[in-house]
Amino acid sequence: MIQYVRQHVSLSSSHYDAALNEARELRMLARNGIFDGPTSGFAPGLAQGNVVILPKEWANDFLVYCQKNPIACPLLAVSAPGETSIASLGENIDIRSDVPEYCVFRHGELVEHTSDIKNIGWDDMVAFVLGCSFSFEEALLRAGLSLRNVESQSNVSMYQTNLPTVPSRCFSGNMVVSMRPFRPAEAIRAIQITSRFPKSHGAPIHFGNPEDIGIKDIHAPDFGDQVVIKEGEIPVFWACGVTPQLSIANAKPPIAITHSPGKMLITDLTNEQLSVM
Structure with a gap:
């Protein structure tokens, strides 16, 4: 695994550019199977997201679940069925490969950890990205x-x-x-x-x-x-x-995919864009 020096600085324009470059580099490293670790402390100043991916027939009910639980499941973005990128969250994001590690659930049971879910049929899948601490x-x-x-x-x-x-x-x-x-x-x-x-x-x-x-x-x-x-x-x-992983275990959809705990999607959004004064 490539090691990075983690910097913690105010997000001036130069620091934003550095964080943005790091976020995009980390997504590419995850996409290529090189980076698979926790993302805490990386790309400081940019928002990270939890990921939940479900078949479209389960998506509306999960959306309701997020709306009822905005503290635990603060919704940042939802894809259209079959869509692999979410342009509102960043440039050239592929939700199927840009998370360092995924959990695959079948009928509520965790069956696999993987760095790439491109082999899973995608035509009717809907991706949710939720805010992260x-x-x-x-x-x-x-x-x-x-x-x-x-x-x-x-x-x-x-x-x-x-x-x-x-x-x-x-x-x-x-x-x-x-x-x-x-x-x-x-x-x-x-x-x-x-x-x-x-x-x-x-x-x-x-x-x-x-x-x-x-x-x-x-x-x-x-x-x-x-x-x-x-x-x-x-x-x-x-x-x-x-x-949501516990809710998936209870709901038992035929397939569901999430991020692996602590291994998030790093977006191009700044934390300040998501903050309130």
């Missing part, structure tokens, strides 16, 4: 907050919870959350900053005791990597775009 990490870093998963170049920790989502006709399940540890004063600042990014899950949904939201062992994430919680820090939890 990786998008607001750059804003946290610019504010002087440290992120353990970025420091350690690891995947963020993600957990299943006991918090139910609002069901649609077919899709239902509990929310998945991502966790980042902060000291209390830093946690307050993180809440203030991330509340500006509702399309990237917005403010945290919980902080403090993990058991309050059904997490029995904070040291054993369900997805991603374990990160160290230092003395004096508290875990802070944001809604996570892995939530």
Whole structure:
């Protein structure tokens, strides 16, 4: 895997150009099977997206599910059936290959991890791209907050919870959350900053005791990597775009494809385009 130096800087025009070049390079590396790692910290200042791909006969109901759960499933874009690119998200994106790793589900069961889904019949497939908490990490870093998963170049920790989502006709399940540890004063600042990014899950949904939201062992994430919680820090939890994977397991469509947790589609959109003042 190619290693990159991760920079965390304000998005001036020169930094935007650098981030845009990195995003497009990473998409091409993913397309060619060279880059398959977590995307946290890459292309700072550009929005990243969770991906869900479904047959068109399941797409309308999943759209309703997203509309009912805008914190867990903040919708950025939807493709037309059979469309392989989403021009509103970036130049020359191929949704079938530009994610570092995909999960393939059949009848609700995860059957495969793969870097390329071009062999899957595409004529009636619809792609959804949902906002991701990786998008607001750059804003946290610019504010002087440290992120353990970025420091350690690891995947963020993600957990299943006991918090139910609002069901649609077919899709239902509990929310998945991502966790980042902060000291209390830093946690307050993180809440203030991330509340500006509702399309990237917005403010945290919980902080403090993990058991309050059904997490029995904070040291054993369900997805991603374990990160160290230092003395004096508290875990802070944001809604996570892995939530649809649990709803897919419950809905059991004949086929569904998602990103692999932590391995996102990097778009050409800036985080500021998705923020509110």
